[in-house]
Amino acid sequence: MTINQSGWRPTMTEKGGESAASTFTGNKALMLEEALIFEIGSTETTGVDFTGTPAESDAAMPAKAYLAGLEREAPIGLPGLSEPEAVRHYTRLSRQNYAIDLGLFPLGSCTMKHNPRLNEKMARLPGFADVHPLQPVDTVQGALEVIHQLAHWLVTLTGMHSVAMSPKAGAHGELCGILAIKAALAARGEDRRVILVPESAHGTNPATAAFAGFAVEDIPATADGRVDTAALKARLGPDVAGVMITNPNTCGLFERDLKEISDAVHAAGGYVYCDGANFNAIVGRVRPGDLGVDAMHINLHKTFSTPHGGGGPGSGPVVLSEALTPYAPLPFVEQRDGRFELVEEETAGEHHAASFGRMVAFHGQMGMFTRALTYILSHGADGLRQVAEDAVLNANYVLRSLEDVLDAPFGGAGPCMHEALFSDANLAEGFSTLDVAKGLIDEGYHPMTVYFPLVVHGAMLVEPTETESKAALDQFVGALRSVAERAKAGDPALKTAPHFAPRSRLDETQAARKPVLVWKDAEPALAAE
Amino acid sequence: MSRYFTEDHEWIDVDGDIGTVGISEYAQSQLGDIVFVDVPEDGKELTKGDEAAVVESVKAASDVYAPASGTVLEGNPALSDTPELVNEDPEGDGWFFKITLSDPSELEELMDESAYATFVSKL
Numbered sequence: 001m002t003i004n005q006s007g008w009r010p011t012m013t014e015k016g017g018e019s020a021a022s023t024f025t026g027n028k029a030l031m032l033e034e035a036l037i038f039e040i041g042s043t044e045t046t047g048v049d050f051t052g053t054p055a056e057s058d059a060a061m062p063a064k065a066y067l068a069g070l071e072r073e074a075p076i077g078l079p080g081l082s083e084p085e086a087v088r089h090y091t092r093l094s095r096q097n098y099a100i101d102l103g104l105f106p107l108g109s110c111t112m113k114h115n116p117r118l119n120e121k122m123a124r125l126p127g128f129a130d131v132h133p134l135q136p137v138d139t140v141q142g143a144l145e146v147i148h149q150l151a152h153w154l155v156t157l158t159g160m161h162s163v164a165m166s167p168k169a170g171a172h173g174e175l176c177g178i179l180a181i182k183a184a185l186a187a188r189g190e191d192r193r194v195i196l197v198p199e200s201a202h203g204t205n206p207a208t209a210a211f212a213g214f215a216v217e218d219i220p221a222t223a224d225g226r227v228d229t230a231a232l233k234a235r236l237g238p239d240v241a242g243v244m245i246t247n248p249n250t251c252g253l254f255e256r257d258l259k260e261i262s263d264a265v266h267a268a269g270g271y272v273y274c275d276g277a278n279f280n281a282i283v284g285r286v287r288p289g290d291l292g293v294d295a296m297h298i299n300l301h302k303t304f305s306t307p308h309g310g311g312g313p314g315s316g317p318v319v320l321s322e323a324l325t326p327y328a329p330l331p332f333v334e335q336r337d338g339r340f341e342l343v344e345e346e347t348a349g350e351h352h353a354a355s356f357g358r359m360v361a362f363h364g365q366m367g368m369f370t371r372a373l374t375y376i377l378s379h380g381a382d383g384l385r386q387v388a389e390d391a392v393l394n395a396n397y398v399l400r401s402l403e404d405v406l407d408a409p410f411g412g413a414g415p416c417m418h419e420a421l422f423s424d425a426n427l428a429e430g431f432s433t434l435d436v437a438k439g440l441i442d443e444g445y446h447p448m449t450v451y452f453p454l455v456v457h458g459a460m461l462v463e464p465t466e467t468e469s470k471a472a473l474d475q476f477v478g479a480l481r482s483v484a485e486r487a488k489a490g491d492p493a494l495k496t497a498p499h500f501a502p503r504s505r506l507d508e509t510q511a512a513r514k515p516v517l518v519w520k521d522a523e524p525a526l527a528a529e
Numbered sequence: 530m531s532r533y534f535t536e537d538h539e540w541i542d543v544d545g546d547i548g549t550v551g552i553s554e555y556a557q558s559q560l561g562d563i564v565f566v567d568v569p570e571d572g573k574e575l576t577k578g579d580e581a582a583v584v585e586s587v588k589a590a591s592d593v594y595a596p597a598s599g600t601v602l603e604g605n606p607a608l609s610d611t612p613e614l615v616n617e618d619p620e621g622d623g624w625f626f627k628i629t630l631s632d633p634s635e636l637e638e639l640m641d642e643s644a645y646a647t648f649v650s651k652l
Contacts, residue, residue: 512564
């Protein structure tokens with residue numbers, strides 16, 4: 001059985017030579033080398049004992065006869081691990097992973113913030129954690145009340161008319177909003193086919209519009225990183241169904257003209273979808289409803305601190321304007337005579353007959369609803385306002401601390417919102433954003449978002465979030481400054497970073513051109529027979 | 530035979546009414562290592578400016594636009610297995626597709642080699 005086919009050992013030096021400290025196992029104290037799951041364990045160590053099984057050669061009753069013709073004809077191709085082996089395998093792998101509970105997670109546009117433990121405590125209450133979506137509503141009144149209360153606060157915080165709670169994450173929420181717009185246009189008997197998407201919008205926006213059957217047209221960004229309002233207005237017309245604007249946008253800037261844009265879009269008969277992934281930068285400060293937004297998803301897993309990035313699942317409720325509310329998907333929770341009820345197809349009746357349908361089988365992510373409501377109630381209005389303020393403060397601290405070493409293309413456009421954006425303009429010839437990102441891994445950080453947004457060359461998008469202290473920010477700034485200075489000075493060692501990670505730099509080109517997607521056993525195992 | 534360039538960094542070589550289209554040296558250097566190319570099907574009708582092909586690098590996926598109108602004669606069959614040809618020889622063996630031009634006068638709006646070099650130097 002081949003272990004560690006890559007030949008890598010943590011003790012390897014840059015040139016691949018064995019250091020004096022090499023170990024028999026390849027482990028380096030608690031830095032454990034772990035083989036692939038198919039390279040460990042054995043399918044022969046577990047099985048079933050037949051009582052009184054005769055020998056295979058016993059002509060009267062061969063072992064296979066017990067299987068009544070159901071014996072496997074080909075290897076099944078599954079790993080063969082016992083429970084302790086499986087637990088250790090995944091625990092060992094998890095130690096090579098990065099997580100928000102390990103350190104600052106600067107991924108721009110992802111809002112990797114601390115998940116308060118109080119949220120977890122509430123979500124684990126059996127009345128929320130152990131409910132089944134098909135339970136009689138009389139037995140889940142508390143859970144329905146959580147959904148109803150959260151819906152109330154989401155509508156209140158956004159200044160909108162209603163909310164569809166069931167979408168499962170951001171892009172799913174986008175689809176919900178765009179389908180509501182489509183349904184509203186159909187109800188008006190209008191065949192508008194174009195959705196306008198500015199360059200500063202999230203990359204999922206054009207994909208959503210195209211998936212919903214619309215033609216997508218780009219609207220350029222201005223030199224200061226915002227939507228070109230004049231160009232957008234000039235494109236409006238009877239064929240435009242709506243616009244999808246991300247605010248704050250992916251350059252980390254607030255779209256100041258959103259109200260003016262909304263008014264123009266409405267005057268032209270269209271609707272405004274706002275990508276609310278970055279709502280954490282304005283929560284408690286700005287109500288999108290006041291800016292003329294018709295639909296906006298809220299990433300509970302970002303703004304309201306429910307786990308994501310492997311800990312998920314996401315949750316993307318969509319707040320809707322009065323104009324789009326009749327088309328909202330089923331189901332939703334209503335309160336009648338002090339009792340909470342689920343409005344579904346059978347009970348929608350005439351008061352919600354125009355619903356465009358259903359996004360998911362059941363009611364949404366109960367665990368995430370509980371966490372998000374806990375977060376909202378434990379922070380209160382002043383606390384949520386401070387979330388936005390501190391998120392913006394921290395991002396501006398990062399921006400101003402690094403703009404002397406990294407190029408900040410919109411640094412002159414005033415304060416940023418919740419994320420700081422840099423370009424590769426200052427790096428030495430032959431050095432790229434990728435090298436900076438890989439260098440940051442050696443410093444013990446997950447890299448920032450790279451090469452996005454597309455409007456900035458070699459973009460590096462850093463979102464520190466409000467949950468980092470000044471000390472944590474200073475250490476991160478110091479690390480990024482150190483790596484950036486090496487990239488400016490042309491340090492050749494940076495071209496092959498990371499050097500201290502469990503795996504050094506991967507050949508991403510080869511991985512994309514000639515991907516190996518299926519594990520193949522070196523010697524076809526007899527084990528799985 | 531003459532070569533023209535677009536502001537979107539496509540080039541087109543014209544021989545009679547047959548054009549050969551690819552992306553420029555500058556474009557491949559900006560894209561980085563190219564890992565996938567999707568060329569148009571034979572016989573596809575293209576209008577100048579249409580999305581004709583897709584090129585994907587480790588950094589980004591980009592559309593390649595038709596520099597002139599016409600009917601696709603053939604895509605470069607070598608690119609499906611060896612997309613790196615676009616990095617190695619973008620203005621030669623790394624061509625994307627050939628097209629039968631329907632209106633050669635459209636070429637007059639494009640840049641020649643020296644005009645394109647000036648255009649790129651200002652980017």
